[in-house]
Amino acid sequence: MDIRYSTGPEDVKRYTTEELRKEFLITDLYQPDQVTATYSHVDRMVVVGIMPVHETVPVEKGIDIWKNFGTHFFFERREAGVFNLGGSGVIAVDGTEFRMGFEDCLYISMGSKEVTFRSDDPENPARFYMVSAPAHKPCKTTFISFEQANKRPCGDEKTANKRVINQFIHPDVLETCQLCMGLTQLAEGSVWNTMPAHTHERRMEVYTYFNIPEGHAVxxxxxxxxxxxxxxxxNYDAIISPSWSIHAGCGTSNYTFIWAMGGENKEFDDMDEIAIPDMR
Structure with a gap:
């Protein structure tokens, strides 16, 4: 498991490109039949990529659970949200199977003991993207299809930020301990996300970008x-965003990204907006 320690803004403003990428960028998340995990000391979030091809892959594969978490199984004191960014597949949680299509989501409760992942077609494997946060009580493991997500259109073509925010793991949809996750789709011709920008001192955030056309970037x-x-x-890279940092992006084409938050609260209005003229 890759460990990322907390960093402060006074240090970060002096970082080179290579140092920024080493601290905040997560690449190569999807390796055949492997679990790729990054533990961030910012609110103790864990970012995981799982791409089962020929095997049924347990969530703890290749992870020393006691060494990394001090628990006996992955979800003993954790909850998680999982999105499928690839071909169809199945997540099994303590014997209950959940079929996962493209951009479907599964919330996995604290206390879940046996969690496995498999793909339907090895030629078109699932890409399971998971973010896990500490939890203090069990909630209900819940499947949320793309159609069931709470949808909030926003932005405008004139400002190149027309998009739909799809809220999956959200207080208006289901109960969690602290984790919130959703998926934002930018319309064709729109390239800006989260601009005007904001910060939220009491929550960190993780982005992962996908649906980036070949030859393009964000x-x-x-x-x-x-x-x-x-x-x-x-495509498929993830970014760790500390609470003191803005998190916005501009692509050379439209794209999709998944946001995941954890921290002090789940109040979406608890943020500090930044006027564009005030940015440097």
Whole structure:
């Protein structure tokens, strides 16, 4: 498991491109029949990629659970949300199977003991993207299809940010301990996400970008509002965003991204908006 420690804004504003990418960018998440995991000390979030091809892959494959979590199984003190970004597949949670189509989501409760992943077709494997947060009580493991998500259209073609925010793991949809997740789709011709930008001191956030056309990329903006930096992000890359950092992006084409938050609360209005003229 890759470990990422917390970093402060005073240090980060002096980072080179390579140092920024080493601290905040997560690449190569999907390896055949493997579990690829990154543990962030920012709110103790874990970012996981699982691509089963020929095997049924258990969530703890290749992870020393006691060494990394101090527990006896992955979900003993954790909850998670999983999206499928590839071909169809199945997630089994303590014997109950959930069929996962493209962009479907599964919330997995604290206390789940046996969690496995498999693909329907090895020629078109599922890509399971999972974000896990600490939890203090069991909630209900719940499947949320793309159609069942709470949809919030926003933005405008004139400002190149017309998009739909699909809220999957959200207080208006289901109960969780602290985790919130959703999927934002940008319309054709729109390239900006989360602009005007904001920060939220009491929650961190993780983005993963996908549906980026071949030959294109997203320029992800981060840093304090008056000390912005960027990283060039490719298809299926993820970004760790500390609470003090903005998190926005501009693509060379439209794209989709999944956002995941955890921290002090689940209040979406608990944020500090930044006016565009005030940014540097």
């Amino acid at each position: 320029f992800h903006m981060m840093g304090q509002p008056q000390q912005t930096r960027h990283m060039v992000v490719q």
